[in-house]
Amino acid sequence: MMRLILIPVLVLIGAVFSNLSFAHKASDSFLYISSEQIRLDLAVQDMLRIDLIDVNGDGVVSWGELRATEPVFSALLAKHIVLSHGGERCGLDIVLRGMSDHSDGPYTSWSLTSDCLSRAAVNLDYSLLFNIDPQHRALLLSNLSGEKQLSVLSPSNQSLVLGEDISPLSTAGVFLWQGVVHLLVGYDHMLFLLALLLPATRRKNLGTQAESLRRVFTDVALVVTMFTLAHSFTLIAASLGWFSLPSQPVEIAIAISISLAAFMALMDVNARLQRGLAMGVGLIHGFGFAGVLSDLLAASPLKLLALASFNVGIELAQLALVIIVLPVLYRFSFLPLYQRRVFPLASILLIASGLYMAAQRI
Amino acid sequence: MSTVCNLSSPKREVARRCVYRRAIFFAIMIYIALAGRLWADAGNVDGPSIYQPSTNDEIIFRISSSAIVSSGATVITPEQHLKAAKQALVLFRETANPRFLGDAERELAAIPNHKQSAPFYFYRASLRQSLHLFDEALADLNKISAMKADNLESRMMRFTISFVSGNYQAAEQACSSLKQYENSLYAASCVQQLQAVSGDADAAYQALKQAMAAVGVLADRQALIWASGTLADIAERAGRDDALALWQLALQLNRGDLYTRARLASLLLNQGDYQQVMSLTEDYLAVDALAVSRAIAQQYLGGNEALVRILRERFDEARWRGEILHKRAYAQFLLEIEQQPQLALLMAEKNWEHQREWPDAVILSHAKDAANAVQVR
Numbered sequence: 001m002m003r004l005i006l007i008p009v010l011v012l013i014g015a016v017f018s019n020l021s022f023a024h025k026a027s028d029s030f031l032y033i034s035s036e037q038i039r040l041d042l043a044v045q046d047m048l049r050i051d052l053i054d055v056n057g058d059g060v061v062s063w064g065e066l067r068a069t070e071p072v073f074s075a076l077l078a079k080h081i082v083l084s085h086g087g088e089r090c091g092l093d094i095v096l097r098g099m100s101d102h103s104d105g106p107y108t109s110w111s112l113t114s115d116c117l118s119r120a121a122v123n124l125d126y127s128l129l130f131n132i133d134p135q136h137r138a139l140l141l142s143n144l145s146g147e148k149q150l151s152v153l154s155p156s157n158q159s160l161v162l163g164e165d166i167s168p169l170s171t172a173g174v175f176l177w178q179g180v181v182h183l184l185v186g187y188d189h190m191l192f193l194l195a196l197l198l199p200a201t202r203r204k205n206l207g208t209q210a211e212s213l214r215r216v217f218t219d220v221a222l223v224v225t226m227f228t229l230a231h232s233f234t235l236i237a238a239s240l241g242w243f244s245l246p247s248q249p250v251e252i253a254i255a256i257s258i259s260l261a262a263f264m265a266l267m268d269v270n271a272r273l274q275r276g277l278a279m280g281v282g283l284i285h286g287f288g289f290a291g292v293l294s295d296l297l298a299a300s301p302l303k304l305l306a307l308a309s310f311n312v313g314i315e316l317a318q319l320a321l322v323i324i325v326l327p328v329l330y331r332f333s334f335l336p337l338y339q340r341r342v343f344p345l346a347s348i349l350l351i352a353s354g355l356y357m358a359a360q361r362i
Numbered sequence: 363m364s365t366v367c368n369l370s371s372p373k374r375e376v377a378r379r380c381v382y383r384r385a386i387f388f389a390i391m392i393y394i395a396l397a398g399r400l401w402a403d404a405g406n407v408d409g410p411s412i413y414q415p416s417t418n419d420e421i422i423f424r425i426s427s428s429a430i431v432s433s434g435a436t437v438i439t440p441e442q443h444l445k446a447a448k449q450a451l452v453l454f455r456e457t458a459n460p461r462f463l464g465d466a467e468r469e470l471a472a473i474p475n476h477k478q479s480a481p482f483y484f485y486r487a488s489l490r491q492s493l494h495l496f497d498e499a500l501a502d503l504n505k506i507s508a509m510k511a512d513n514l515e516s517r518m519m520r521f522t523i524s525f526v527s528g529n530y531q532a533a534e535q536a537c538s539s540l541k542q543y544e545n546s547l548y549a550a551s552c553v554q555q556l557q558a559v560s561g562d563a564d565a566a567y568q569a570l571k572q573a574m575a576a577v578g579v580l581a582d583r584q585a586l587i588w589a590s591g592t593l594a595d596i597a598e599r600a601g602r603d604d605a606l607a608l609w610q611l612a613l614q615l616n617r618g619d620l621y622t623r624a625r626l627a628s629l630l631l632n633q634g635d636y637q638q639v640m641s642l643t644e645d646y647l648a649v650d651a652l653a654v655s656r657a658i659a660q661q662y663l664g665g666n667e668a669l670v671r672i673l674r675e676r677f678d679e680a681r682w683r684g685e686i687l688h689k690r691a692y693a694q695f696l697l698e699i700e701q702q703p704q705l706a707l708l709m710a711e712k713n714w715e716h717q718r719e720w721p722d723a724v725i726l727s728h729a730k731d732a733a734n735a736v737q738v739r
Contacts, residue, residue, distance in 0.1 A: 064418030
């Protein structure tokens, strides 16, 4: 709510504010769509804008007056709500079922039945009230695609295909790619991963026989997978609203986790502790991923598949990063210069970066 | 493979496999639980329950003067469309009923391009401002400027939009252009409002008070109403004790102004005067900001369940529609009623992107504090 300037017309406004029985909101109709029927809830306020309902002019609308309008409104609904399949218009049986209550008052509830609803890919065209109120919207809730699907029809978007199969392959592809992208653009997650890689390149005794690259890779992959499993859990939990954490401490904790992982690498703590850190910190990183996923997920009807694909995308990106970076570091790890200078310097730089980011986020 | 899973096995390969196996089992369990939850939630598309009134005489709806919006079917000339649009905007201002905005849009859309005059652009800017389409509203005001038809109203609207959206440079330019008008209270109001946001709210308060006193009884009533609201806003920003009395005065001067009523209710709420909030918001449940203030006051006094249910449904429907116009009120609802500081912060931040009045800063600050304080639920 903001101050509105309308000076010339302020003069016209008296101090009268009429008593309001119901809340105000923009004009909406509600369509609940299943394979059996379309249920339409239409506001009595909007029916008054379409046609004369209070025929006796007594200032109230009775149930009898509403029932009397059934033939007129049935014809109107048939004109403005059209189902078609394969280019052919489907027959619609329209019946006034009764009343229902929404947040802005009473609505008439209509049942629209058609044989077409049991078929796949039925086209729905809706144009009711658009000529009277360009701000009118039809709010749809359908289960014809297997999951609950919310949609909105407006003057600029009057059609919708019902029961259209949503491609699981396409959803999986989109979210898998999003997982990859979000890992790559999330530089703090990348730095944490790098800090997890460092201990694998630590050589205490350069003269002794080193572990094979394959074995080092499986060790690192295990740590990275632990990290993925942990952040998958909190990502799912946060995305579904099971629980949440304030964003600022999460962001600070993510930054500190980089320093901690790098410090552990520098101090050469054992692998089990490092796996524990990856799991523990992964739980926090999941909240960070959830923040970017919420908008994307809201738009997807196949949430389970979407979440799984997003996590797989992150894991694949992490493993790809390990595959690219680890052999290079492994190669350098045999150089005395790497062990004496590069390794400690990289660790210290990572510690400093984490602390700097944490300070920035306070 | 029947290897016994013993993590303390001296054989490193066996231990590693065991860890892998357990991790995979753990992941599968998570996804099974998740699938079950989503599956249980899917498929239900029932709306609110349908009932049959018992007799034909049962009254379903009382038609008030503000409930019916003229369809404008008899309007034929562009001038009449413009007049109908203006009437719809006045009714929206009086009642906060968004259906009137639909009427105004319909009437304005019926005016052909070659008949789109400066008043047309002014009313369309007003419509767009009410729909929080600030850039589009400014584009209409630019058209008025291009037609060299700027007047006090269009300049004031430009100032208000720029100020509210935090573009203080543009607001200052609009404010400077107001100085050419005889009625200096509008100019004084905007100058001091800008000074108040720049940090010197106390000096701004004193300066505006002096300007109002200087004009005295000769002041134009509309300008005095505007200046009173501005003074109250500055006083609240400065943390002055008389902010409450000033908002009360502003409401006395213009009883029908919903914005002033909402600001007064909000201040009373912050001061813990819940009974006053109740009497101030009675009969104003239709207005989101006032209804939310009332629900919070009721929360302290007891018995707000019915109103909370209505508000929850109203905001759910707005989210479904995809247009939450009153993000500030929704953020306050999420914070104070739903106890969801994270979501409240998200909404307050979204609100702050477009709207930067004093109450927007307050709700953002409260949401930030609450979000930072909350622990894992």
